[in-house]
Amino acid sequence: MSKRIDAVDLNVYYGDFLAVEGVNINIEPRSVTAFIGPSGCGKTTFLRTINRMHEVLPGARVTGKLLVDGDDIYAAGVDPVTVRTQIGMVFQRPNPFPTMSIRENVLAGMRLNNKRMSRSDADDLVEKSLRGANLWNEVKDRLDRPGSGLSGGQQQRLCIARTIAVSPDVILMDEPCSALDPISTLAVEDLILELKEQYTVVIVTHNMQQAARVSDKTAFFNIAGVGKPGKLIEYDLTTNIFNNPQEKSTEDYVSGRFG
Known part of the structure; x- marks a missing residue:
């Protein structure tokens, strides 16, 4: 895992x-x-190209290359569904399947991929995934209750458990804490730091403090105006982006002068 x-x-x-x-x-x-x-x-748009999620919109396409461990995920014959299994996505708002139990939510990705497993193997995977999402101790006695009955922060961690259950190589997160309270945000941030021990993690965030707290590197995107394309302006170690940026627009953004 991790690519x-x-x-x-x-x-x-x-x-x-x-x-x-x-x-x-x-x-x-x-x-x-x-x-x-x-x-x-363009930061979310680019994030979604990393697992070809943007292609759900008609007319979406890319030019150039996007390589995962040297393999172009846009090469002819590459199955987007396989790509999305290897590169998981956690969305802005928690989205557990409302009619499914906590247990069924964790196993949903495996079921969608037609992966068959014994009851004991499924139980082991549920526990492993929920432990990986720092949620097991909070829900282990109510696995058959609806996932939608959890708090917002717990729902987001359930979605992360659902993502890691299929053993991805990369985890993408699109503003994973924007709908959460400060305590839940801290729990997810702590989890992100733990996840990087096994996965490549890429997050989009509007929270400058969050980027500074959890990321090793930061990429600053900007746009010249309405109708213009988004561009990657600067990419560096997070400490450099926040303390010694090379581009004036980066400095203006991280210091709060615009945006």
Whole structure:
């Protein structure tokens, strides 16, 4: 588990509209990388290209390359569903399946991939995944109750458990704490730091303090104006981005002068 990600001259289009232009980035395995920048600058769009999730919108396409351990996930014959199994996504708002129990939510990805397993193997996977998401001790006595009955922070960690149950190599998180209270946010941030011991983690966040707390490297995206493509402006160690940025626009953003 845990793989390197390389984007090479990556452009993202929706139909004829160029949404993100010319991204070149190298993301190391077993690290946390944060994408920051103002709304509409392409950071979430680029995040979604890393597991081809953007393709759910009609007309979406890319040019350039996106390599995972050297393999181009956009090469001819590559199955997007397989890519999304290897590269999991945790969304902005917790989205447990409302009609499923906590246990069924954890196993949902395995079921969708038609993976058959014995009851005991399934029980072991549920426990392992919930422990991995720091949720086991809170829910072990109510696994058959609906996942939607958990608190917001617990639901988000349940979604993370569901993601890691399928043994991905990379975990993408799109503003995973934006809908959570400060205590739940801290729990998820602590979990992110633990996850990087096994996975490559990439998060989009509007919270500058969060990026500073959890990420090893930070990528700053920006946009020149309405209708213009988003661009990667600067990518460096998080300490450098926040304390010694090379681009004035990066400094202006992280210091709160715009955005």
